[in-house]
Amino acid sequence: MKATSNLKVLSNKQLSRRYWHMAMDSSSIDEKIEPGQFFNIQSADNGSYTPLLRRPFSTFRINENSLEFLYKVEGPGTAKLSEYTPGDYINLLGPQGVPFSIKEGTDKILLLGRGVGIATLAALAQKAFNQGIQVYAVLSARSHDDLLAAEALKDYCTEVVHVTEEEQTSGVDNVREIMNNLITFYQIDAAYTCGSRRLSVLLQNIIKERNIDGEVALEEYMACGVGVCYSCVCDVVRNNTVYSVKSCEEGPVFPIDEVVFA
Amino acid sequence: MKATSNLKVLSNKQLSRRYWHMAMDSSSIDEKIEPGQFFNIQSADNGSYTPLLRRPFSTFRINENSLEFLYKVEGPGTAKLSEYTPGDYINLLGPQGVPFSIKEGTDKILLLGRGVGIATLAALAQKAFNQGIQVYAVLSARSHDDLLAAEALKDYCTEVVHVTEEEQTSGVDNVREIMNNLITFYQIDAAYTCGSRRLSVLLQNIIKERNIDGEVALEEYMACGVGVCYSCVCDVVRNNTVYSVKSCEEGPVFPIDEVVFA
């Protein structure tokens, strides 16, 4: 029988205006945690129900005995998370869901992340790097301040390109050009994205044109996180048939070519 | 215009199994605070609304620049209060209500407190003592542990009698005898009570028989604490007519002879 886990907060730090980083002691979790999987985190104190529901977060870094999350303060759940201090305990449910996959023989991968989606890709970068795969990344955000949070990513990347609204470099056309150049130049085997519908559609097109593999980590609204509530569904096409599947169970990571972006 | 005040917690300590003591910096409150008055305290963090309503507490000690509360953890409000640590801020509305009165020329007073009602009488003991009045007290509680919390009271009292269920001394008959003896022996001028309907009725009878003054601090359920919601009403008889009055406004302290104990 699985159970939720009370994990000890090791650190919880503000990185930029709205981004925070939290590390937790995960030594009590036996299950292997893979990049792209998520935890449904109860930000409320036990029994306070404020906020009521858990909130899903994918892991930012997966270490031997600790887990790291990068999160953006949006509303009550993330605001509550930001109030925890080292030594506090937080209840997590997970790891849940299907992780990113790296095909046998992959040499070079390209990440396309936007906003907090970058957090989700970071764990993948870490894993790929550790397997000797070269990682390239195009990171998009509103402002440079938002990208500060992703600094850690560069430890695992051969090259990181930043695009922002602030600098007017984040338009789809520009990103397409950058992506295509990177794919061509480095002979990318697979590409992964998270954090933007617009960029997901772009990547879906690119991987078709360029005939490389691609995956997307979706961020649908989740209530239960265990596959019973049907909040988190998305449409996928398989054998020319559209299926509505639960992204907490069959995702959150999907082959990007099968996802129907609404 | 009055406003609610954010007061800094100076200390917050557990005294016995369910009793806690909190001290707050009250230097920002200009109004004079009198024993028997209460503060409607927001135990919830601003905007968390958990619990939703304020909770009324009378002052346990009133000092130059600080306020002390003695409280018993009952439910969500008091549980939340017990979580605050020095340096935190809590929002208080008050002082509200009509305080205890000490008539000109009073030499000796007698307090009859039960449970957490003792907290309310403590501030009166402090004030009377400082005016050179001799204070006697009969304190009732379930167990000795509950009375531990009231230790501080004895600094202001000439004599304190403890009665408890534990020792089977808290029956009304025994308390009546103790009270009557004290009144006779020390020539008590006025008696005050808080914390028990049963003991209030007893005191109501005693003051009639003995022809001394008496006051009671009621603890009706309060929502607004400012006289608009009519949650906190009690019946009083004035000139042979029963009136339903708001105890947050015309009380919580009433001449004991006019209260109709339901």
Added chain:
Amino acid sequence: MTKTDVNLAVDIGGLTISNPIMPASGAFGKGMEEFLDFNLIGAVVPKSITKYPQKGNKNPRACETFGGMINSIGIQSDGIDKYLNHTVPYYQQYDVPLISSISAESVEEFEEMSEMIAGSPDVAALELNISCPNLENNGEAFGMDEDITYEVVHKVRQITDKPILVKLTPNVTNIQKIALAAERGGADSLVVANTLLAMAIDIHSQQPKVGNVMGGLSGPAIKPVIVRQIFQVREVSNLPIIGCGGIMNADDAIEMILAGATAVQVGTASFVNPSVMKDMIEGIRAYMEQYQYQTIYELVGKTMDRI
């Protein structure tokens, strides 16, 4: 970017108020003036008045539930004479319209009371609390029945030209039908809504937590039900709606306005913070400045267009 010139004034059925924030009846009155400048709010709405003095229900009269409170105050009231001689004159010191909430036990009593209240030149508008129990119909609230709702409002309409606000009960299968009945009866504005009928039990004493067994649930818990009802009423009626139920801050008030309300009433939130209405007015202004709206009307019911 220049600051938008924001105009918060709205008309709620013939009565213009300087901003859309006013108190909910029963959660406002003397005692709060120490914490809130009554001249700031759109209107003053004292507790519902009954014809004769009455005591209200037995204690305890309120309890807290998750995100809400149940009250079974009943209408504790000094009666209409004292209301006209004391309460109405008291509010004359303020420069905002006085809306009188009326509770009655029969249609006839609603008529009588409305006549007396409307007769006072100092009363700007009447609010009919049709959520109160109708003694002629087994104590079921007037507002639970279309025909009775129509009848009450229609009868009162004959008596006065002053704006009539009808405060609906949310405890109905179809609030649209009741709203339309009130509109047909001649209502100028609809208050959506009163409290949800509720109950809580102390599992240790095994007794109801309020003396009257059941009471009305208010507070943030009920807001989603009320927002839905505002939206539904707006779908069928053109009367200005006054949203009420669970508004804790400016965002909640804006949410109700987007759903279709022209103004809002604030109850329980004032118990948490007696000066909260001031913050709400400022918050609405800030929102309008941020998104460059000049009048409340640009926001009223806007969600309907966004679907």
Added chain:
Amino acid sequence: MTKTDVNLAVDIGGLTISNPIMPASGAFGKGMEEFLDFNLIGAVVPKSITKYPQKGNKNPRACETFGGMINSIGIQSDGIDKYLNHTVPYYQQYDVPLISSISAESVEEFEEMSEMIAGSPDVAALELNISCPNLENNGEAFGMDEDITYEVVHKVRQITDKPILVKLTPNVTNIQKIALAAERGGADSLVVANTLLAMAIDIHSQQPKVGNVMGGLSGPAIKPVIVRQIFQVREVSNLPIIGCGGIMNADDAIEMILAGATAVQVGTASFVNPSVMKDMIEGIRAYMEQYQYQTIYELVGKTMDRI
């Protein structure tokens, strides 16, 4: 003091369950068995099934409100065939009765589906979800109308002798009348109740927070309304009541039992903690030991006697 011998078993209209805790339809299913031993709970209740496969509503399908959540999942369903061939057999590995929740769009469809479901020997009881929209009546829920409620239940009663649980909608003026209609129709047990119809708006996008505009409010916010309705239904009906709405812990379950419920269903709480039903069973047992009750029946509706 010796420990009381506590018996948690109850009968909910011809079906005996080992304890009064079961899941609410739509908040339970495969996925939770990793966190909860299904053999511990009184019954299993999978998500409502529709006749044909259908997708459910558009995203986003849920949002959080204060103390509650609004869901507009709709009934995403693989259809009755897959239900009979996959879902029902799946639950056979557990030793607890299976209650099948049925959603239909017409009275006739309720009949057809009940016939098929009741035909399965592995289904212990039927739960009629009459809160779902009736396409023959403008999409108004079946359970909003006395006559239609009677008709649905009565027709299904002709089809099966298996226990029929009727899940009422709380969105009605008078739940007693609907409960009595279901009782007359032949219901064995009443589930009180489904979600409160609700809506929430994001004030920045100005759009509804769920794709379907409105949805059902569940969670602790609604508990006081449901407790009241249980109490009201108990006043008029002798059918066993299954309380549902806002139960987060054992105390909440006990509160509903004291109000009149014989058993309870747990929805939203399982999203917060997927093994919460186990804690609830233990909590009820502890309460009974503390106060020396031997059977749940000593508690059912006890508050009525305490008034």
